[in-house]
Amino acid sequence: MSSDLSFDALVPLGWDDRVAALYASVAEPHHQPARVGRVDRDRCTVRTATGQLRAAAPVLPTTGDWVALRTDPEPVVDVVLPRWSALEREGQLLAADIDVVFVVASLDRPLNLNRIERELVLAWDSGARPVVILTKADATPEADVLAKTVDARAVGVDVVTTSAATGQGVDELLGHLRPNRTAVLLGPSGAGKSTLVNRLLRSESEATGEVREGDHKGRHTTSSRHLLVIPGGGVLIDTPGLRSVGLTGAEGGVALAFPDVEEIGQGCRFRDCRHAGEPGCAVVAAVEDGRLDPDRVASYLKLQGELEDSVKEPWLKAAESQQGRIVHRAMKKLPKKKR
Ligand SMILES: Nc1nc2c(ncn2[C@@H]2O[C@H](COP(=O)(O)OP(=O)(O)OP(=O)(O)O)[C@@H](O)[C@H]2O)c(=O)[nH]1
Ligand SMILES: [Mg+2]
Ligand SMILES: [Zn+2]
Known part of the structure; x- marks a missing residue:
């Protein structure tokens, strides 16, 4: 089955020499290559050269994974190809075989630099390259100033200011995707990830949702991580907004995010x-x-401290917090000026 012709149809999904070599290292004659578009429970949707199908997955892959698929008698994911990158949050795999992590933050609410930094740490830790996307530039006259602030804190990372409303920055984003790169969107709910995806896809296929009036938080409109093919080249994984960004296990990411x-x-x-x-x-x-x-x-220092805390034994953490409370109580008893 493995005439080169049949693999051409996989190119829009990101198939290239790198994937071909990985596939060749694990595949057997009865396999065919496929890319995981989405995962639910013990099954996944895979994209093959001839279309999309549901497959059983005894070893559960994650969105973006390349796999060797067996189709007879039923579609089954037999082997997950070795990954060149994996985006992970506190032990949970969010996406695999990505080249770029778009860290998305919107300009219609106060900038949360700490959150952006944490997401950059996860992004660096994945093995892919981070790019910060600031969305909704049309919603504030301060967009340029805010972009400079982020730029100063995101050393070695491109910052792209965009607006899905005006089209600002969209071509620059496409530049980060071509020719066969895979990018995953990471960011809070309501940041405008899916709206941007629609703009890049030139369609309205992604559901988008209004943000809350007071704090501009989103309503968790996107409910699954799924893979989308960009018409001009490139693959995007849209994700549901993350509520929190824990850093457990991301030591390598901190080092890469703060090389200076x-x-x-x-x-x-x-x-x-x-x-x-x-x-x-x-x-x-x-x-x-x-x-x-x-x-x-x-x-x-703050992020380092958090990582150290996360690897401590629970009993040690409890003891320390107990000690912290004792010290705190002792301090409370001191007259104000001595504290
Ligand atoms: N003014 C303005 N509003 C935008 C822009 N992009 C998105 N929005 C609005 O922001 C809201 C949230 O957008 P979504 O694309 O659903 O956000 P999301 O990041 O996908 O959110 P989740 O799927 O919940 O994680 C929607 O009401 C959009 O219309 C923009 O460029 N400008
Ligand atoms: Mg969404
Ligand atoms: Zn020192």
């Missing part, structure tokens, strides 16, 4: 320096002479 701090930290006198006032700390010195942005260093 990590590099300068190599120069600290103590190898295990926590950059919290130890003598000979190169990071503190760099903040003092203006080479490092103090806000960025603060974020770095």
Whole structure:
């Protein structure tokens, strides 16, 4: 079955030499290649050279995975190809075999830099390259200023300012997708992910939903992660908005998201320096002479602290929090000026 001709139809799904080589490393003659478009319970929807079908999946893949499919007597995902990237949040796989993670934040509500930073950490940790998308530029006169703020905090990451309403930035996004890249959208509900997808697809196939009036939060309109083919080339995975962005297990992502701090930290006198006032700390010195942005260093330390907390044994965490309460109570008893 494996005439090259039949694989041509997979190109819009992102098939290229890289995927072909991975496929060849696991496939047997009775297999055919397919890409997972969406997963529910123990079955998934896969896209093959000839169309879309539902397949059983004893080893559950995730959206974006390339698989070797057996179709006789029934469609079954036999092998999940080795992944070159995987976006994961606290042990949950969100998408696989992606090249770009679009970290989406909207400009119709106050910027949450901390959240963007956390999503960038997950993005870097996935093995794909992050790009920040600021949406709804039409909703504020401050779009350029806000973009500069984000740009300063997202070192080494492109920031694209867009509006699905005016079309601003849409071509730039398409540039990040061509020719055969796969991107996943990551961001809170109501950020405008699906609206942007419709704009890129030039269709209205994705459901979109109004945000709440007061705080501009979304109503979780998109309910599944699913894969979409962009007409001009490229693949997009739309996702339901994440409520929270836990960082458990994403140590590598923190290092990649803060290369400047990590590099300068190599120069600290103590190898295990926590950059919290130890003598000979190169990071503190760099903040003092203006080479490092103090806000960025603060974020770095905060995220590092969270990761350390997440790997601690539960009993240790409990003990520490108990100790924290005791200290806190003791402090409360002190007269105000001594605190
Ligand atoms: N003014 C303006 N509104 C937009 C723009 N893009 C999206 N919106 C609105 O923002 C709201 C939320 O958009 P969605 O695309 O559903 O958001 P989402 O990120 O997909 O949300 P979930 O699916 O819940 O995660 C809708 O009412 C959109 O019309 C834009 O560029 N400008
Ligand atoms: Mg959506
Ligand atoms: Zn230090």
